[in-house]
Each structure stands twice: as C-alpha cells, then as structure tokens.
Amino acid sequence: MLRPALTFKLSVLFACIGVLASGATGYYAYHANRTMLVNEAEHSLLTSTELLGQRFAASIDDVAADALVLATMPSSASVAQTDDGVGASPPRERLAQVYSSFMVHHPEYLQIRLITRQHYGLELIRFDRDGDGLVRVDGRKLQEKGQFAYVFDTLAFTPGRIYTSPISVNHEYGTHAAEGKPTLRIGTPVADFNGSVVGVVVIDIDLAGMLKRLQSDLPSDYQIYLANEWGDFLVHPDASKTFGFDRGRRVLMQDSFSMTKPLFEQTQSEVLANGLAHPRQAAGQVLAFVRRPLGGSEGNRFIVLGLAKPLDDVLSGAHLLGNRIIRMVLIFSGLSVLLAILFARALTKPLHLLAYAATHLFAEHAMHTLPLKRTDEIGVLARCFDRLRREIKAQMDALHAKQRELVHLATHDTLTGLPNRMLFMQKLESAIEEAARRDEGLAVLFVDLDRFKQINDQFGHSVGDKVLAAVALRLEQVLCAGDVIARLGGDEFIVLIEGPRVAEAAPGIASRIMDALNETLLMDGHSMMVGASIGISQFPDDSGTAEELLLNADAAMYAAKSGGGCAYLRYQEVLEARRREQAGLARARAGEGAAEGREAEPTA
Structure with missing residues (x-):
C-alpha cells in the first residue's frame, strides 16, 4: 500500500491528467457543436425550401386565378366568337384595357393572350413585354397558335380547369422580351353562355423573375436549384447547366446530387445532405430538396426545389467557438504541463538517482546520491539496491580476476x-x-x-x-x-x-x-x-x-x-x-x- 506522501503526489498527477481530459472534452464539444449547427442549418434550409415551394405554388395559383378572371369575363366569350381578328370593336378594346392592367400590375407576366378556337387558334388580344414597357400586338401581326399544346390541350379542358405547361425556353417568333427566356404558361378555357369552349386565355410567366421575387426574403448566401420532373435543371447557380435539353446537352439534378434520386422516383418528398456527413455528395455545402406538384392536381407534373448554403457560413459560429476552446485548452494545457513537470520532477527525482546508480554501478560518487534516508518505498528500494550493489561488486571483482587469469593462462606459458x-x-x-x-x-x-x-x-x-x-x-x-x-x-x-x-x-x-x-x-x-x-x-x-x-x-x-x-x-x-x-x-x-x-x- 502506498504511503500518504507518494499517494498525494500521484493524486496531483492524476489531477493534471484530468485537466488534459478537459481538453479532450472541449474537442468533442467543438465537434458536437459543429454537428448541431449543421443539423439546425439543414432544418432551416428545409423549412425555407418548403416555404419557397409553397410560395411558388401560391404564385402559380394566383396566376391561374387571374387567368380564370379574364376567361370568365362576359366580353371574353363574345370577343372570342367574332368571325375574325381584324378590326377594333368596343368590347375588344375594353377587354384589352383589362389585359393591359393585369400586365402593368404583374411585372413577371411576359404575355397575356386571348386566343379564339376559330381560325386555327388566332390571337385576338395579345400584350407582350419588352424593354420599353408593354407592347400590344394587333392587326396582321396576330398569329395562329392552334398547333401549340397550350392551345389545343386547353381547348380540350372543361371550363374552370387550369392548364400548366412544362417549363421551357420560349422560342416562339416575335415574342419580344419573352423570347429566349424560361417560361411557364398558364391557360384556361373561355366558354360561352351555353358552356361551349370558344377560346383560351394564356398567361406567360417569367420564371426567373418570379423566383427572384420569391427568394427576395431569403439570405443572400442561399443558392437555389430547380428541376422539372425529369431532373433537368431549370435554375442553377451556374447558368450554363440550366435548360440543357434546349441545347442538346442535358444536365440532370439526380446526376449532380445523387441523394435526390428518391425524389424523382417519388418515394420521398424531401431529402437533406451536408458536407460533414456526405462529403462526396454535398462537398462544402448544406442542402435541402423538396418535391412539389406543378399546377395543382392536373396531370402528374412536379418540380424539385432545392436550397444550398455554404458549409463555411454554417460553421462560422463553430469556428469561433472552436477558437475559444483552443485558446482555453492551450492555457490549461500550459498550466497542466508546468504542474506535470514540477510534480514529475518531485516524484521521479529519487528514481533518477536510482537509475543513475544502476548505470554507474561501481562508481562510488553515484552511491552517495542514493536516497538511503527516505522512509517510504523509495528509501527501502535504495537500501536494498545499495546492498545488492556491494554484493555484485564483490562478485564482479572476483570474476574479473578469474577472467584475467584465464586470459593470461590461455596466451602465456605457465x-x-x-x-x-x-x-x-x-x-x-x-x-x-x-x-x-x-x-x-x-x-x-x-x-x-x-x-x-x-x-x-x-x-x-x-x-x-x-x-x-x-x-x-x-x-x-x-x-x-x-x-x-x-x-x-x-x-x-x-x-x-x-x-x-x-x-x-x-x-x-x-x-x-x-x-x-x-x-x-x-x-x-x-x-x-x-x-x-x-x-x-x-x-x-x-x-x-x-x-x-x-x-x-x-x-x-x-x-x-x-x-x-x-x-x-x-x-x-x-x-x-x-x-x-x-x-x-x-x-x-x-x-x-x-x-x-x-x-x-x-x-x-
């Protein structure tokens, strides 16, 4: 059993080890804080993504409501039943003013058109947007659109239903500012008093402008991703990766972010990923993706919307805490090292003396330093060692004498x-x-x-x-x-x-x-x-x-x-x-x- 003096020294040394253990605790606390911040960032991104998806769906519903308002106006049916689209009439002009008012109050609308069922889907009223403001297209510049899906598919709908087109790049001729832009079209049938469909109202939406308005409340370091039901990127921080199908080179979300595959397989509605847990799939980012239907319940169209935040921004607080932990651990480590040195010297000094005496076994000056007067185990060991040394020295002297004698006998004549x-x-x-x-x-x-x-x-x-x-x-x-x-x-x-x-x-x-x-x-x-x-x-x-x-x-x-x-x-x-x-x-x-x-x- 250890004596109190040596026990006290050992207890102090263990206290120093405890200080070092606190450093390890700080290290693990830092990593736990990192994980917590990343998890919070994931949930925050998921909430923001769901909110953005809801706002996007609500915006489309608002456009659909505007289309229904325009389609159910009594003048819309009467204008759509005119024999041709040439010439101006008071009902058409009054209706055109309404269309113009909608364009003015909705800057994300690129086009609003009233298209008749007759004359191969001839445009009767059409307002476009260009760099100088609104442009009304009339007379012989009005075009036949019966061959486009947003016309013949909508004409097949019953009144009150909403047609939502796939999001694509607008390549129609003469569309002014809409040409070459990502466009979403919302259409609805125009019916007469008998319920027969006589035309359609179509609103072209500037997708980029709508998303810019919707994400205006998001933090500036958020990055937005949007893909259609096939996975083609419609919005991406790198514009060169968007609408690849329009340029003959498709860039798919599920290829860039493999964790989104269940969204397109419709087995999950949301996924989360971060650069700590998924360094290959989400390098340097925290990601959240959600799947949302496009255009209400019509068809099976959906979009996948995603938000990303740089991992460094998420971990900035952890880095600050980590720096403080490091400084604190360094200070306590310095103190613990100093204490360890002091107590280690006090504890191991007699052991060093014994070791020195052991390595200088037959040097008399080494024996004078032995702690022979100590009353603890070290003193007992020193006294035993001194006795053992004297016996060994006597035996070694005798052995060396015999060896010298044997060597002399082996090499000299007796x-x-x-x-x-x-x-x-x-x-x-x-x-x-x-x-x-x-x-x-x-x-x-x-x-x-x-x-x-x-x-x-x-x-x-x-x-x-x-x-x-x-x-x-x-x-x-x-x-x-x-x-x-x-x-x-x-x-x-x-x-x-x-x-x-x-x-x-x-x-x-x-x-x-x-x-x-x-x-x-x-x-x-x-x-x-x-x-x-x-x-x-x-x-x-x-x-x-x-x-x-x-x-x-x-x-x-x-x-x-x-x-x-x-x-x-x-x-x-x-x-x-x-x-x-x-x-x-x-x-x-x-x-x-x-x-x-x-x-x-x-x-x-």
Whole structure:
C-alpha cells in the first residue's frame, strides 16, 4: 500500500491528467457543436425550401386565378366568337384595357393572350413585354397558335380547369422580351353562355423573375436549384447547366446530387445532405430538396426545389467557438504541463538517482546520491539496491580476476610466463601488417637449446624446469623492451624483432643470445652450460606470412644444429647452401656420365 506522501503526489498527477481530459472534452464539444449547427442549418434550409415551394405554388395559383378572371369575363366569350381578328370593336378594346392592367400590375407576366378556337387558334388580344414597357400586338401581326399544346390541350379542358405547361425556353417568333427566356404558361378555357369552349386565355410567366421575387426574403448566401420532373435543371447557380435539353446537352439534378434520386422516383418528398456527413455528395455545402406538384392536381407534373448554403457560413459560429476552446485548452494545457513537470520532477527525482546508480554501478560518487534516508518505498528500494550493489561488486571483482587469469593462462606459458605460440602468432601477424604498411622489415629468431635434453635426463625435470625459467629470464635481459619473446614448447623459444634496420641487427642479436646462453648456470648446486642453435628468417625477403616465417626460421635452426650447434644461420644462407649442394651433385653426376662413356668405347 502506498504511503500518504507518494499517494498525494500521484493524486496531483492524476489531477493534471484530468485537466488534459478537459481538453479532450472541449474537442468533442467543438465537434458536437459543429454537428448541431449543421443539423439546425439543414432544418432551416428545409423549412425555407418548403416555404419557397409553397410560395411558388401560391404564385402559380394566383396566376391561374387571374387567368380564370379574364376567361370568365362576359366580353371574353363574345370577343372570342367574332368571325375574325381584324378590326377594333368596343368590347375588344375594353377587354384589352383589362389585359393591359393585369400586365402593368404583374411585372413577371411576359404575355397575356386571348386566343379564339376559330381560325386555327388566332390571337385576338395579345400584350407582350419588352424593354420599353408593354407592347400590344394587333392587326396582321396576330398569329395562329392552334398547333401549340397550350392551345389545343386547353381547348380540350372543361371550363374552370387550369392548364400548366412544362417549363421551357420560349422560342416562339416575335415574342419580344419573352423570347429566349424560361417560361411557364398558364391557360384556361373561355366558354360561352351555353358552356361551349370558344377560346383560351394564356398567361406567360417569367420564371426567373418570379423566383427572384420569391427568394427576395431569403439570405443572400442561399443558392437555389430547380428541376422539372425529369431532373433537368431549370435554375442553377451556374447558368450554363440550366435548360440543357434546349441545347442538346442535358444536365440532370439526380446526376449532380445523387441523394435526390428518391425524389424523382417519388418515394420521398424531401431529402437533406451536408458536407460533414456526405462529403462526396454535398462537398462544402448544406442542402435541402423538396418535391412539389406543378399546377395543382392536373396531370402528374412536379418540380424539385432545392436550397444550398455554404458549409463555411454554417460553421462560422463553430469556428469561433472552436477558437475559444483552443485558446482555453492551450492555457490549461500550459498550466497542466508546468504542474506535470514540477510534480514529475518531485516524484521521479529519487528514481533518477536510482537509475543513475544502476548505470554507474561501481562508481562510488553515484552511491552517495542514493536516497538511503527516505522512509517510504523509495528509501527501502535504495537500501536494498545499495546492498545488492556491494554484493555484485564483490562478485564482479572476483570474476574479473578469474577472467584475467584465464586470459593470461590461455596466451602465456605457465612455466616461464612468456607468451605462448597462439599469442606470438597473433603479434607476428599484426607486426607483418604494420611492417608492410611502413615498408619496413622484421626478423623471426627460432632458438633451440642444445644441451637441455642431457640436463633434463641427468638432473631431473624439476631442475630442467628451473633451467627453462632461467633461460627465459636471460633472453628478456638480452633483448630490448619492444622485442617479443615466446616459448613454443619444450626447449624451443621464438623471438620477434622489429625495426627499420632489422636485417643488419638480427645477426648481432642472435650472437648476444648465444653468448648469454653459453654462460654457466648454477642450479641447485650444479654448474651447467645450456647453449643454443638459432635460425633466422626475415620479412619480406623470406616470406610474407607468419606461418612460413616460423617454418623458415625452424628450418634455419635445424641447419645450424646439424652443423654442430651453438651457432646461428639465416634462412637465405640455408638456401644458398642447398643450391651449392645441388650444383655439386649435378657436376658429379655429369662427371660420372662422361667416365662411363669413355669406358664403353673400347668395348664397342
């Protein structure tokens, strides 16, 4: 169980972690606020879209009501039954004034026409709108319109019914300001006193002007979309995408906004989308779409109306809140970091001391810093660690001593204390590499004692061992400190000499060794002389490898011993002697061959 002091420090540290957790809470609050704002924007857009759709439907109903007023006027039926459209009559003029008044009070009306059933749907009264105001078309400029659907379809209606045309671009000839504009036509039959349809009243509506008036109350950052029942864009922020069917390139709403497909399939009446939940379908926007019938209950026509708002505008409040949250979190984070540092230092300082002592296990100064006087768990751990360190140090000292002893035994001769063959070969190889780098030479002297076997047989092995130790001491006294002496085994020693003039110095050193070993030794009251034969090989003249240098020196030593001992020979001298011997044998064999030839001649 933790003591109160350490528990208090841990509790403070956990408090700092709680402050950091508040930052995470602020982060999630920011995201929740974003989601809430987007949801509110969706509902607000949906409400505005439905309201705009209702106002659009109400505006069409108002136009239909105007058409019904004009169609039910008694003068409309009498004018529509005239035999031709040429000439002016008081009823026609009075009716024309009414039509003109409607045009004046409804700026979104592009045309109002009274078309008779007779004369192939001849226009009897027609008012157009152009840039200068109203234009009355009369006389021979009146046209026959019986071939258009808004005439023959409306003539087939019963009185009181309303015809609503598809929204299209007006391409009729001579329509003044209406030509080339998106147009919606509202028509209704004109009936006489018997109920027979004698003509139609048609009102052409400027769709763009109507929508502009309807959306005047909407925020300026709202974007409006409108599509017909097939999905063709009729209104779009990018005008190039509207009325694509009129230009031979259809741009469909359900292709641009895939979430609107259920509206055109008539399985849903409204859809919502936003750039947070649907980044691909509504990138950077919040969207609302509704489907509304067009022209009341006549037919199956409908429109899809949509409103969009930039996501950045929706999230502007969230960004402001997010900035405040970030500033607050940064302030508290700074304070929590400062507290964390202070308390972490207070809490971990003794642990750092223990870690430092562990990494400097055998440094006495590291042990003085241990918190041995603390009464909590850290103090107990420090005291246990100090005891453990002392035991480990004692064991490590003993182990290192054993290791040094083993290493020395593995590389040195136990009797003489000189390097053995393995260590000598390592030093010889290193010396060869260094000599080759410096372009210098070296010499290997193979020393074999001449009378050691007789001494060993005569006085015993114990005296022989003392003789070998004395020989090793004399060799160390004769040679320089930089020379390497090793015992190969038995009574064989090997010497490595390095230096720039080793070729000249080697014979002199060999001579000093022989003189030293020819001096009388006194062992256990016995006087004796050892003597030695020495073979010399040199790098690079005799060989470039350690093994061959050793073998060549051995060969030279055996040659010196075979000559009577107590001498030294160079390997080059051995080679020259062999060559002279081989040449003498060759001459002798040649002389024997000549003598045999002379003896054979008389016999022949």
